[in-house]
Amino acid sequence: MRIDLETLVQQNIKNLQAYRVEDLKDGIKLHANENPYPPPAELIEAFRARLAEFQLNRYPDPECRGLKDAIAQRTGRPAEQLVIGNGSDELIQILLQIFCGPGDAIVFPDPTFAMYSLIARGMGLEPVPVPLDERWDFKAEDLLAAAASHDARLVFLSYPNNPTGNCFSRSEIQTVVEQFPGIVVLDEAYHDFARQSFIDEMAEHNNLVVLRSLSKIGLAGLRVGYAIADPFTVGEINKIRLPYNSNTVSQAFAEQLLRDFSPVERQIGVILKERERLAEELSAHPKLTVFPSDSNFILFRVEGNGRSLFEALMAGGVLVRDLSAHPRLNHCLRVTVGTREENDQFLAQVRKALA
Numbered sequence: 031m032r033i034d035l036e037t038l039v040q041q042n043i044k045n046l047q048a049y050r051v052e053d054l055k056d057g058i059k060l061h062a063n064e065n066p067y068p069p070p071a072e073l074i075e076a077f078r079a080r081l082a083e084f085q086l087n088r089y090p091d092p093e094c095r096g097l098k099d100a101i102a103q104r105t106g107r108p109a110e111q112l113v114i115g116n117g118s119d120e121l122i123q124i125l126l127q128i129f130c131g132p133g134d135a136i137v138f139p140d141p142t143f144a145m146y147s148l149i150a151r152g153m154g155l156e157p158v159p160v161p162l163d164e165r166w167d168f169k170a171e172d173l174l175a176a177a178a179s180h181d182a183r184l185v186f187l188s189y190p191n192n193p194t195g196n197c198f199s200r201s202e203i204q205t206v207v208e209q210f211p212g213i214v215v216l217d218e219a220y221h222d223f224a225r226q227s228f229i230d231e232m233a234e235h236n237n238l239v240v241l242r243s244l245s246k247i248g249l250a251g252l253r254v255g256y257a258i259a260d261p262f263t264v265g266e267i268n269k270i271r272l273p274y275n276s277n278t279v280s281q282a283f284a285e286q287l288l289r290d291f292s293p294v295e296r297q298i299g300v301i302l303k304e305r306e307r308l309a310e311e312l313s314a315h316p317k318l319t320v321f322p323s324d325s326n327f328i329l330f331r332v333e334g335n336g337r338s339l340f341e342a343l344m345a346g347g348v349l350v351r352d353l354s355a356h357p358r359l360n361h362c363l364r365v366t367v368g369t370r371e372e373n374d375q376f377l378a379q380v381r382k383a384l385a
């Protein structure tokens with residue numbers, strides 16, 4: 031049988047395009063906000079020693095007990111407030127599934143992480159972007175007004191915000207958390223670089239969900255994210271989360287990484303120093319406007335043509351993220367902080383291309 035498969039696809043899916051990132055085979059990858067350093071050698075060694083113990087013929091622990099215990103120790107949050115995701119992306123999707131039905135609105139400052147809108151649209155929800163101001167910040171009043179007028183169920187706040195790099199004003203977020211009568215998701219994927227958090231607010235505000243990720247600090251390939259939420263919300267997530275969403279290897283590796291975090295702390299320290307150096311060097315260039323960053327990446331605007339700089343960098347073997355498809359990010363590129371050598375090569379290519 032041959033069927034016109036397109037006629038079977040839901041309308042909201044038909045209108046979507048697959049999430050696509052450019053790739054470069056043998057170049058320097060500064061496009062995905064990953065940690066440029068591999069996991070510390072001592073971690074790999076400890077892991078190698080444990081590998082034989084894994085019962086890979088058995089399903090993983092559906093409760094992720096060891097990993098949750100390690101997270102509880104690092105965050106001070108008890109295991110009953112934790113859920114592990116196959117990356118924090120998965121938790122974004124699950125939260126939308128729990129709290130929103132077809133046609134419901136979700137609100138977020140814009141520009142922000144593209145997946146909020148993409149996942150929402152895939153589920154037949156209505157994304158309501160609220161434009162950020164020229165300093166990439168927002169007023170709670172505007173966000174709350176947009177949420178009220180669309181009867182929104184959920185607000186996403188990326189803290190710090192991807193792709194602008196900054197943390198929004200704490201007081202504005204605080205007002206949203208206190209006044210929005212729905213779920214506020216504080217996406218702290220870049221927490222380790224900003225070292226600011228809203229988890230302490232959770233005791234008072236049961237509508238707050240904090241998301242964290244291990245993708246930015248060295249384990250992007252293992253897909254580990256987690257949510258910290260009210261035990262009630264955790265219970266709802268557990269109802270629809272696939273029981274084995276987190277695999278044995280990812281759980282064990284993530285647990286080890288978190289139990290001895292000092293080598294990663296050192297990597298983060300180097301990345302933060304490099305971020306300052308990169309920002310300074312880019313700012314010195316008359317054709318570039320650099321936006322302040324609390325993350326492991328930097329957003330900058332190119333006077334003239336951002337796309338041609340992107341392409342010149344690509345031809346020179348350096349991949350960054352071209353964000354110019356977004357109307358507010360005309361001629362803007364985002365570069366992830368790499369190793370010192372990678373950053374040097376990136377800077378050299380930038381100078382060459384703009385000369």
Ligand SMILES: Cc1ncc(COP(=O)(O)O)c(C=O)c1O
Binds near residue numbers: 188217242
């Ligand atoms: C703000 C934000 N949230 C979530 C994610 C997804 O992280 P994960 O790899 O844990 O799915 C990203 C990844 O780029 C991000 O930038």
